[in-house]
Amino acid sequence: MSLMILRVVKILWEISLLMVLFGLGACDVNPGTESRFAVPADMAQTTEEQDDQQPRYNILLILADDLGYDHYGFAGHPVVKTPSIDALSNRSIRFPAAYVSSVCRPTFATLLTGLPEHRHGTTYIGGPQLGDFLTIADRLTTVGYRSFQAGKFWEGPQARHGFTDSAPLGGATGNKKIGRVTIEPVVRFMHDTSAPWFVWFSPHMPHSPHNAPDRHKASYRDAELDDATLDYFAMISWFDEVVGELLREVDEDTVILYMADNGFVQSDWPEVPEEKSKGSSYERGIRTQLLIYHPEYEAVVRTELSQAVDVTATILAIAGADYSGLPGRDLLVPYSAEEPAFGSRSSIFATDGRESVLEERWIRVGDWKLVDIENSDSDRLHNLSLDPDEKSNYIVRPEHASILAQLRLELEKKWRE
Numbered sequence: 382m383s384l385m386i387l388r389v390v391k392i393l394w395e396i397s398l399l400m401v402l403f404g405l406g407a408c409d410v411n412p413g414t415e416s417r418f419a420v421p422a423d424m425a426q427t428t429e430e431q432d433d434q435q436p437r438y439n440i441l442l443i444l445a446d447d448l449g450y451d452h453y454g455f456a457g458h459p460v461v462k463t464p465s466i467d468a469l470s471n472r473s474i475r476f477p478a479a480y481v482s483s484v485c486r487p488t489f490a491t492l493l494t495g496l497p498e499h500r501h502g503t504t505y506i507g508g509p510q511l512g513d514f515l516t517i518a519d520r521l522t523t524v525g526y527r528s529f530q531a532g533k534f535w536e537g538p539q540a541r542h543g544f545t546d547s548a549p550l551g552g553a554t555g556n557k558k559i560g561r562v563t564i565e566p567v568v569r570f571m572h573d574t575s576a577p578w579f580v581w582f583s584p585h586m587p588h589s590p591h592n593a594p595d596r597h598k599a600s601y602r603d604a605e606l607d608d609a610t611l612d613y614f615a616m617i618s619w620f621d622e623v624v625g626e627l628l629r630e631v632d633e634d635t636v637i638l639y640m641a642d643n644g645f646v647q648s649d650w651p652e653v654p655e656e657k658s659k660g661s662s663y664e665r666g667i668r669t670q671l672l673i674y675h676p677e678y679e680a681v682v683r684t685e686l687s688q689a690v691d692v693t694a695t696i697l698a699i700a701g702a703d704y705s706g707l708p709g710r711d712l713l714v715p716y717s718a719e720e721p722a723f724g725s726r727s728s729i730f731a732t733d734g735r736e737s738v739l740e741e742r743w744i745r746v747g748d749w750k751l752v753d754i755e756n757s758d759s760d761r762l763h764n765l766s767l768d769p770d771e772k773s774n775y776i777v778r779p780e781h782a783s784i785l786a787q788l789r790l791e792l793e794k795k796w797r798e
């Protein structure tokens with residue numbers, strides 16, 4: 382019921398914006414700095430009821446931009462230095478097999494909507510702006526949260542997608558100053574906001590340009606790296622430093638979620654990813670570390686598969702907001718003994734389309750992964766336990782016909798959901 386009211390309010394807000402644009406009425410619209418609508422009376426009541434039911438955690442989502450899943454100290458990388466994120470990992474629930482899209486924009490759209498790519502329709506960098514979906518920010522507003530977006534954002538004014546506040550430094554798709562130049566607007570919002578808040582922090586880091594300050598490059602001088610790799614690793618350390626600065630500004634009761642928007646492996650060409658990383662359905666394109674720090678949960682490594690839709694559901698669950706109807710699950714709830722090792726979320730699914738044209742669909746069930754390539758006979762079947770670098774294609778081996786058929790069936794089932 383409350384979601385339906387929100388949709389009506391959203392439409393009325395769009396109409397009022399059009400009236401302002403066409404000079405049809407007076408309205409004080411200031412997207413990004415004020416709430417785009419007042420919370421209706423019955424929702425406000427819901428908020429009061431919420432206060433009695435559970436603690437109202439502030440929630441910080443940190444999104445790295447182009448960071449490989451094993452490019453961290455805590456993930457065992459022998460060279461990369463990430464002391465701040467390592468420290469966060471040490472006190473977090475860690476999901477080393479979390480999945481995202483192969484580039485930023487569809488991952489962002491999934492996090493915003495809680496829906497997989499084939500349902501929200503944003504499958505690559507290009508294409509039209511995200512449609513009128515109920516977003517994570519909309520849903521948080523209904524339970525009294527204020528939500529702040531800072532950094533990279535693709536879908537026009539943040540207020541159009543439900544954020545009550547945003548960093549005032551850049552345009553809808555820009556804001557490259559966040560992180561590289563300053564985090565001050567983010568810190569100010571966190572300190573000045575008394576209501577429970579949600580912060581979406583997505584600096585363009587360690588994304589190109591790979592121009593980290595010399596102090597970070599100097600820390601890798603003994604590692605005998607080529608220039609392109611040194612510049613990329615130095616960017617990771619610069620990003621890690623910014624994360625450390627941000628984390629010093631939040632208290633122990635703040636819930637923190639950390640992940641990357643997509644993978645990245647540096648090629649021989651400066652700032653250009655290797656072919657089988659960003660922009661591909663290989664693990665190094667679509668896999669990330671997911672960290673969830675929650676003051677009531679102990680640090681542990683959880684090997685179940687997870688993906689971006691689960692991050693949205695988890696944030697909404699922590700806030701006490703409605704996520705019924707969304708496919709993600711609350712990752713704070715452990716898998717039960719009755720569920721198989723990878724649980725009911727064993728089917729992990731995403732697309733990698735170019736300009737909204739479908740190119741690849743993939744699915745992982747347990748250790749097996751199928752990449753279904755449209756209009757091609759070059760589909761791939763991988764076993765990530767036997768062959769973590771996905772060098773072998775098991776699809777040619779007749780003894781795997783049964784698992785292949787199962788994956789194809791599961792893929793089509795997911796596609797229709």
Ligand SMILES: [Ca+2]
Nearest residue numbers: 446447485642
């Ligand atoms: Ca990215």
